[in-house]
Amino acid sequence: MSDAVKRELQGRVCVMSAPVYASDEEECVLESTAADLGSHTHARRLQAPITELSVIGPAETHTQQVNRGERVEEKLQVFLRVRPLTDAERQRGEDQGCVCVQSEDTLLLKAPKDSHSMKSAERGVSQSVHKFTFTRVFGEAASQQEVYDQVMKEMVRDVLHGENRLLYTYGVTNSGKTYTIQGSAGEAGLLPRALVSVFTALAGQLYPRADLKPILKQEVRQLSDAEVRIEEDRRHALLREEEVCRQRGGVNASVSWDSGISGLSAITRLEDSDGVCVDIDGVGLGDVTVDKMLQFGIWVSFYEIYNEFVYDLLEPPMSLHTQKRNTLRLSDDKHGNVYVKDLTWVNVRSADEAWRVLTVGRSNQSFASTHLNHNSSRSHSVFTVRVLHIQPEGGATHISELCVCDLAGSERCKDQQNGERMKEANNINTSLLTLGRCISAMRHNQTYRQRLAQVVPFRDSKLTRVLQSFFSGLGRACMMVNINSCSSSYDETLHALKFSAIATQLVHGPASKNRVAYILSLLRDDSAHADHTLLEEEEEESDEEEDVSMFQPEALLKAINVLKQEVLRQREEKDELELKIREQVCTEMMEVINRMQLDFSETMESERELMENRCENKINNLKSSLKKYYSQQLEERDEQIRELSAALREKEGGSEAPIFPSLVECDGPRRSQRIASSHKRSSQHEHADMEQNKAELARVKAELEQCRAELDLKQTELTLKTLDLHTLVLKLQSGERACCHYTEGEKLRTALNTADSTLIKQDQMLMDLHSTLQLLKAQLHRKDETLADLKRPFTPATPVTPGTPSSCSRRGCGVAVAMVENQPPGKRAFLRLFTPSRSSKMRAKADTTTPYARILRSRQPSPPPSPALTRRGRF
């Protein structure tokens, strides 16, 4: 570990014992893996704070063999190789020390400052430093030979012992995958070295004829002479093609080695200007021993998976103009193993021939220049070496296989400007993602054996289908992860490493029958019961292809029933799984919601406290500023008062005594205090007054209550007395009526009425007479005037003296009055009729004086009416 890294780790890194994955939305593979780790990991991830370092690697590091009961399982080997930076990359400033090989099996990744990971780390959602553990880490200085020794040698040995092995490279584009597999002008890669190793180990034991050919996945077919000739022709054609291409300079033949086997040329013809040879001692397999009784036939094939289509790289294009190629189909053999149908297999007799065949295939492979790699593989290429272990004298032949798969590099689609490149990148990423899902599901099934097994989605992509058998127990896989230390591709590199870290946790399980194989075996068993001989024929015929029409209808029906039951069982399993998932999701959601609720209430509480503190601070500030303001105001006022007092004193002629001593005195109490004390005094007075008024009010209220009680008493008495009076009046009236009834009152009343009517008549007559008299008086007056006019010329005018009758302006009237006064008494009674006032007065006097009149008057409630009305009302 470098000092800088050590310091960093000591300062701020917390290493966790279990793999913990950063939550990164882009990293789908990782997310699915993290979910697969189970609830305990998930819960821990939720609770534990995110540290700045994640440790990702096999749970049991340094242990390649895992004991599970009696069974010993071997872990998947995952190697890592770091490509050195080129000069151009260094000049671009790509070297920021983000990749650091810590030890033989440990690598440290530190996020460069402009990377997405660093931004995520700064946001606190992921780590900035990641530690990965692999089976072996090869640094920049590691040579091809070193890598071969560690990775490939063992595999070649196993293949020669009859086992199946797969080596596949994985990494971002331009990370050195192809370089590792095939090598360059300077150094041969793993594949040519392996080829040399194989042929070196099998020297002298090669099967000389090509009449035994591998077919399907694990079958061998005896070829006829004609077919052998065809195979030979094909081999020669390919070698010729390579020759032609090499001469044209079109073949990417950049490797040369000294095969040194089977007495062939010391230096192969696939040489370039460097002419580097493969050291035979270096590729030698040491003490590997193969059965000396056996002979070995070597067949190779080369195909690519491009945009989810399988193309045979050893087949010439159908048309030279369009370069259109046939697409191949994938098929299952009777054991359910996937193979590429109609794939070209070429029998090779030396490593040189194998390499030349591979070189021809490379010329057909899809390469393109991308912005990262001028010669980037746009497809997954699979080169397979099949070794036929041929028993002498026609014994059963066994097949082993070495499969080397150079996967296309993962890359960002958005980096591709060209539409075709983008489509390729998309397909590459999709198939790599499916590979990741398969590995993830396998690891889940291996980790949680008691639980329901997950379906491994091998069938979701062509790549995973062809690799399926190596993960299903038919062979063993080994992974080579390639990375570069460019800071610009850090995020993609991190993603690739996280994906491969999942693979490190896989173990190789025993061979397991897959579903198709199971169904086929059912059919075969059933057919065997039905017609054993027919089956044998069918088996022979089914070498090329499984045809359902070959089976008995009863067997097919049985298989359908089995399949139905299988579907039902799986449906039940899925329902169960769904239920569990739902429950789990609900529980987790509830946990999250509860946590959110808690967080929210905590936040609210803290917010409340914060707000309270703020408000209190504000109030205090306001108080102090107000206090300050008012004290300042008071001081200013006091100052003004002092100034005014001084000015007044000066104006009054400098009198000794101050006018407002209390105000002027500086040592005396402040004006505000005085005002406050005077206010206090006045308020005391007011208070006392108020108390007094209250007492007075209470007293008045009491008196009022007493008066009210007395009044009520008096009112009661008055009511009683009124009632008594009323009773008395009633009694009096009844008494009066009784009195009138038993005396002569009735008669008197009648007489009185008669008299009254007479009187009314007489009054009427008097009125008539009175008007007649007035007329007569007027006539008399006129006659008097006429007479006076007649007399006036004969009598001189005499002055009128007051008091004399002659002095009266109305002389006629005076004469009349005198005449009336001078008349005799008998005539005066008649004249009295014209003066009713005196007679009515007298009558009224007479009325009031009699007892009867008094009784009548007491019965009248209203004041006395006019004489005429009075008389009428009485009756």
Ligand SMILES: Nc1ncnc2c1ncn2[C@@H]1O[C@H](COP(=O)(O)OP(=O)(O)OP(=O)(O)O)[C@@H](O)[C@H]1O
């Ligand atoms: N270990 C190494 N030492 C020296 N040069 C290397 C090494 N690994 C890779 N290179 C060089 O880096 C360049 C890219 O390598 P290569 O083509 O193998 O990448 P790749 O991962 O196959 O890319 P792609 O996925 O795009 O095909 C090549 O020029 C190769 O020679």
